[in-house]
Amino acid sequence: MTPTKQYNLTMRPRRLRQTPQLRAMVRETSLDAADFIYPLFITHGENVRQPIASMPGIAQLSVDEAVVEVKEAAALGIPAVILFGIPAHKDPIGLENFAPDGIIQQAIRAIKTAVPHLLVITDVCLCEYTDHGHCGLLDEAGNVLNDETLAVLADIAISHAAAGANIVAPSGMMDGMVGAIRAGLDDAGYTQLPIMSYAVKYASAFYGPFRDAADGAPKFGDRKTHQMDPANVREALREAQLDVAEGADFLMVKPGLPYLDVVRTLRDAFPERPLAVYNVSGEYAMIKAAAANGWLDEKRVVLESLLGFKRAGADLIITYHALDAAQWLGNNEQ
Numbered sequence: 001m002t003p004t005k006q007y008n009l010t011m012r013p014r015r016l017r018q019t020p021q022l023r024a025m026v027r028e029t030s031l032d033a034a035d036f037i038y039p040l041f042i043t044h045g046e047n048v049r050q051p052i053a054s055m056p057g058i059a060q061l062s063v064d065e066a067v068v069e070v071k072e073a074a075a076l077g078i079p080a081v082i083l084f085g086i087p088a089h090k091d092p093i094g095l096e097n098f099a100p101d102g103i104i105q106q107a108i109r110a111i112k113t114a115v116p117h118l119l120v121i122t123d124v125c126l127c128e129y130t131d132h133g134h135c136g137l138l139d140e141a142g143n144v145l146n147d148e149t150l151a152v153l154a155d156i157a158i159s160h161a162a163a164g165a166n167i168v169a170p171s172g173m174m175d176g177m178v179g180a181i182r183a184g185l186d187d188a189g190y191t192q193l194p195i196m197s198y199a200v201k202y203a204s205a206f207y208g209p210f211r212d213a214a215d216g217a218p219k220f221g222d223r224k225t226h227q228m229d230p231a232n233v234r235e236a237l238r239e240a241q242l243d244v245a246e247g248a249d250f251l252m253v254k255p256g257l258p259y260l261d262v263v264r265t266l267r268d269a270f271p272e273r274p275l276a277v278y279n280v281s282g283e284y285a286m287i288k289a290a291a292a293n294g295w296l297d298e299k300r301v302v303l304e305s306l307l308g309f310k311r312a313g314a315d316l317i318i319t320y321h322a323l324d325a326a327q328w329l330g331n332n333e334q
Ligand SMILES: [Zn+2]
Pocket: 125, 126, 127, 128, 134, 135, 171, 172
């Protein structure tokens, strides 16, 4: 064996990686259950827990089962849930979306009664409630109408506010949606209700499992006339600037893992705005499928992915992994 050459290095980054304690001391980013928002799919009925095949561990829940689920989330330190509704009937407008006894309105009341301190965020869009599955009203040719849709979005948000929602989250990528909802809420007396805008939502193939879960796939066409082109990031700044100008209290990027550069871009451009990222159904399904095959260590991959969102600049992570991740973090098993 040849004698080791002496390099006389003064800089040795490995010095700070020698022990778990040193590594913890210099860790730049932390992950906590308080960062998570847990999505729930609410359906009519009682004692319903309808598993979603492409999202193992996630189910459509009736209101009573959703209450059980949110109690668990709250006990794990998760501060918020976001609700998606599956209506009893669909029609061209999506009337149940703003009905006082609609499925989401029932769920908000039940959750706020059971766990008053848990923040309830509601998705505000038309696609799960319309028979055509599009995010807005349609003209006779099947085009999504923008301005005609805005009044409906405001009605939905007001209805959620009246039921007790803490934050409304418009997701339809209609131009002017945040301004219309803000004006509607203010006129109705809900000046203190924050808006979390899906400011930058891409036309992504990663939403596939969600559309099974929420039964919200468009019956024809696609969403490329309102959701963003995955190739664009300068346009993301434009979308976010408009939403900020219209009164968005939070910004969001969706999907998450393929768009970490967009998260970073928004973080840097809007340092004063809380930023959420949506770790979408397809991202969840990929990890669950690989883990089920024994190809990945689920716990480590999930925690590393969630940490990546924080490192990229997200404050909040909407994730189907929330319960598992909160449990793992609570057990200090990082
Ligand atoms: Zn939609």
